[in-house]
Amino acid sequence: MDQHTEAGGEHIHLIAHEESISPAGQSGDIALPPAELPGPVAVQGDIPLESAAAMVSSLAAGTEIDARRQVAEETARRPTAAMPTVGTLTSEFGQRWGSLHGGIDIANVIGTPIVAATDGTVIDAGPAQGFGNWVRLLSDEGTMTVYGHMEEVLVSTGQRVQAGQTIALMGSRGFSTGSHLHFEVWLNEGRERADPIEWLRENGIATN
Secondary structure (H helix, E strand, O other), X not given: OOOOOOHHHOHHHHHHHHOOOOHHHOOOOOOOOOOOOOOOOEEOOOXXXXXXXXXXXXXXXXXXXXXXXXXXXXXXXXXXXXXXXXXXXXXXXXXXXXXXXXXXXXXXXXXXXXXXXXXXXXXXXEEEOOOEEEEEEEOOOOOEEEEEOOOEEOOXXXXXXXXXXXXXXXXXXXXXXXXXXXXXXXXXXXXXXXXXXXXXXXXXXXXX
C-alpha cells in the first residue's frame, strides 16, 4: 500500500476503503478469505490413501508368503537322516556270541559327538540298565533310534531334535568294553528291529 500524507487523519478511512482493508487492521493485518479445508489426502500418482494402505498390506502379505516358502524349501533341502557318529565299525547287526546283537557298534574316543540319526522327539534320555546312559528318539514316521553307552546326554525327554543335531557324547557307560556308540533302529514305533546299516543306506547315508 502506498504511503499518503494528508491532514486531519481522514486518509486512513479513505485508503482503507480503496484497498479493501479494515481500519482495525491498519497495523498491517490484511483480511484474507476463509481458508478452504483440504480434500482427501492422496499419495503421489493420485492414489487414494486407502488404496495405498491396501497396497502396503498386500506387499507385507506377499513378503510373509515368500518367507514361508523359503523356510519350506530349506527344510526340504535339509537331510532327514544322518550318520550318528564317526569312528570305526567294530560290530554289526546280527548273531554274535550265540545271541542277537540288535544294533551296530562304532568306536571312537570318549567325548566324540553323537548326533540324531533322524528328526524326532526324545522319548528317553538318561540312565538305562545295560546301556549306562541312553537316548531314544521317535520320528514322526514311527522310526525309533536308540543310542547307548554315552558319557553324557545333552537332550531331555520331550525335546524335538533334527537329524544331525548333537544329542550326546560317546562313552563307555554300562556293560561296555571300551568307548563306543551302540546304535539301534526299530520300525513301526519300536515293534520291528532293523539292520542299522541297511536303514542308513536306504536313507542315503554311506557307511563305508
